[in-house]
Amino acid sequence: MARYPLLMQRALDALTELPGIGPRSAQRILFHILRERREETQTLLDSLAAVKARIRFCPICGNLTSHQTCSICRDPSRDRGLICVVEDPKDVIALEQAGKFPGVYHVLMGKIVPLDGIGHEDIRVKELLDRAAKNAPREVIIATGSDIDGETTALYLSRELKAAGVKVTRIAAGIPVGSSLDFMDPVTLMKALEGRREY
Template sequence: MGQYTQSIGRLIDELTKLPGIGEKTAQRLTFFLLKTPEQDVSNLAKALLDVKQHVRYCSICGNLTEQDPCAICQDAKRKRNVICVVEEPNDLYAIERTKEFYGLYHVLMGALSPLEGVGPEDIRIQELLRRLQQEPCDEIIIATNPNVEGEATAMYLAKLLKPLGMKITRIAHGIPVGGDLEYADEITMTRALEGRREL
């Protein structure tokens, strides 16, 4: 980075630490910020600091929140007997955007991945079990990602939770709306056929 000033080089280095940001994108962002009014850059810096200082994880579900427990866990209108288990808080937000789910959540903060050394003790499975001992639940919806780690996590949870006597369901997977069958891989097509329903 010898061609840049020290502060420009430092900002580019810091930006490349963000996921999905390579050196070229970091350079573009840096030069964009240099052209941006100082007040806007100051607002961005304050927003970054505020997030780090004020956002924490809900002690009940693991959702991101500025108040504990989070707004979802505090909402008396939510169905308290249905819990949707997701891998990360952004998965929770994806489900919330549908405005179709009115139960509670449990965020695992990851998925099982033996190749990366992530076992059951490394994600929030014990917290889920403790929660189920304290709160009666009729159904657990497993909404982990449809990849190897997500499937392994779903199978592990199903095996662990079935003896507790509640209904265990898995979100459907298959061809997305607007997708073309010719571009679907074998696993997606298999899931779509398995999850078919009567019209």
């Protein structure tokens, strides 16, 4: 045997298909599983199976839910005239934890990355435009990241939405709260200056 037993090798192959898991991490994970109690492995496998079977994307906003629609879209107190566009469900969680946003969301499930061949047709842009056309929101806030691809996506969306007569805003770029200026990169500082507001 110059290799692992076949069953072991299959599990290693399946694990290395996961993002961020290389051959060494896969080995460590399998040895951990071999040594832990049977119930712990079962908990892991059951929870993954449950996610795959029962978690779906909200058909309205694309957020995660185990119901027909997500808890935010179901909430009657949310302002449906204010739509915040984000890249991922985890961005929804980040914004909800900040706790001040009264509107609803639209999850793009990615961003436009021209270099990787990811265009507007690969993310949930059409759904956003359809939703805007149907619901006529008061304002759409574009909250994609402030990296190159996030900005590209924001620019594309702003054009399309404005062409459809929707008011579009972009979240502010600037220095994060609690940072000192000498740790900031020049581009962030420039954006912070550009975005200055009167007291």
